[in-house]
Amino acid sequence: MTTTEGVDNGVNVQALLDAREALKGAPEAAQFTWRATTRWEKGVHTTTTVKDFAGLGAEQNHKAESAFTADHPEVFAAEDNGITPIEYLLVGLGSCLTAGVASVAQNRGIQLRSVEATIAGAHDIRGILGADSDVRNGYNAITVSFKVDADASREDIEALVAQSQKRSAVFDALTNPTDVSVEVV
Amino acid sequence: MTTTEGVDNGVNVQALLDAREALKGAPEAAQFTWRATTRWEKGVHTTTTVKDFAGLGAEQNHKAESAFTADHPEVFAAEDNGITPIEYLLVGLGSCLTAGVASVAQNRGIQLRSVEATIAGAHDIRGILGADSDVRNGYNAITVSFKVDADASREDIEALVAQSQKRSAVFDALTNPTDVSVEVV
Numbered sequence: 113m114t115t116t117e118g119v120d121n122g123v124n125v126q127a128l129l130d131a132r133e134a135l136k137g138a139p140e141a142a143q144f145t146w147r148a149t150t151r152w153e154k155g156v157h158t159t160t161t162v163k164d165f166a167g168l169g170a171e172q173n174h175k176a177e178s179a180f181t182a183d184h185p186e187v188f189a190a191e192d193n194g195i196t197p198i199e200y201l202l203v204g205l206g207s208c209l210t211a212g213v214a215s216v217a218q219n220r221g222i223q224l225r226s227v228e229a230t231i232a233g234a235h236d237i238r239g240i241l242g243a244d245s246d247v248r249n250g251y252n253a254i255t256v257s258f259k260v261d262a263d264a265s266r267e268d269i270e271a272l273v274a275q276s277q278k279r280s281a282v283f284d285a286l287t288n289p290t291d292v293s294v295e296v297v
Numbered sequence: 298m299t300t301t302e303g304v305d306n307g308v309n310v311q312a313l314l315d316a317r318e319a320l321k322g323a324p325e326a327a328q329f330t331w332r333a334t335t336r337w338e339k340g341v342h343t344t345t346t347v348k349d350f351a352g353l354g355a356e357q358n359h360k361a362e363s364a365f366t367a368d369h370p371e372v373f374a375a376e377d378n379g380i381t382p383i384e385y386l387l388v389g390l391g392s393c394l395t396a397g398v399a400s401v402a403q404n405r406g407i408q409l410r411s412v413e414a415t416i417a418g419a420h421d422i423r424g425i426l427g428a429d430s431d432v433r434n435g436y437n438a439i440t441v442s443f444k445v446d447a448d449a450s451r452e453d454i455e456a457l458v459a460q461s462q463k464r465s466a467v468f469d470a471l472t473n474p475t476d477v478s479v480e481v482v
């Protein structure tokens with residue numbers, strides 16, 4: 113696949129294709145560690161910061177530190193200083209799939225005009241409240257609906273979205289299990 | 298379990314216990330839908346907004362709309378306007394487990410002074426780059442390390458963290474599979 117001239121979605125596909133080839137022969141450089149630090153404020157209000165990560169065999173930094181507030185809404189008797197932790201999963205999913213659509217479109221020579229994804233997660237809160245031990249704590253199901261305006265047929269747009277899903281880090285993380293270990297230091 | 302007088306972590310545990318009892322008899326009110334909308338900016342840069350949700354049988358709103366920027370870092374030939382989509386999963390995990398620690402501590406009559414969680418996700422980016430089809434797209438593993446300063450023994454603190462994990466929405470969402478359906482509208 114080559115990048116079609118004249119199409120510019122702002123994704124440097126050539127750099128990604130070059131990285132793919134380079135990392136085939138250097139698997140250790142492909143090992144990234146992403147990090148975050150969460151500090152308790154009060155109640156269920158927390159602040160999480162993200163700044164540094166490791167990858168390409170070295171310590172790396174984002175240009176700026178980002179801080180994220182989480183809380184519970186007033187209907188849970190909290191102060192609603194920010195979105196809930198589980199909503200951050202929808203932020204990750206929507207942004208990952210949408211970034212993927214742009215990358216695949218660039219690679220396929222499809223000019224995008226606009227992309228919007230609506231994400232909805234169905235959550236039975238009896239799980240986290242301990243009201244019913246048969247109810248899971250997490251989402252029961254998540255739906256993502258894309259509106260894409262592009263120089264492409266509906267069939268090509270559906271194929272774009274399907275390919276984005278196939279390569280999405282967050283889609284995989286939500287649809288398949290990951291080992292999470294929690295310790296007290 | 299009752300709340301011990303004099304302990305105040307800022308969590309209204311009585312309201313949560315009341316909600317648990319009320320929702321045992323009203324499962325339909327326990328069905329929440331959390332929502333987000335992602336808009337493509339340029340390249341892999343997106344903006345995701347979160348404002349409304351549904352629950353307790355009605356439409357609900359956060360007090361304010363929140364907006365979240367995602368992008369890729371400069372080492373991926375992008376502009377690093379914000380953290381990557383997969384890092385948002387760590388924000389959700391850290392904030393969920395930390396909020397849980399505060400809630401369980403309140404319920405057990407343990408006064409917290411500080412809680413800090415360090416979250417790290419190991420990610421082999423050969424998956425998302427398509428460099429090796431045997432490598433998954435998501436995290437290979439995630440670790441969470443808690444430092445808790447509280448009026449409690451180490452054993453009680455470890456039990457707090459374990460109970461938070463047991464009731465965590467995001468811990469469940471990452472360690473167990475969820476059905477995610479993606480469509481073009």
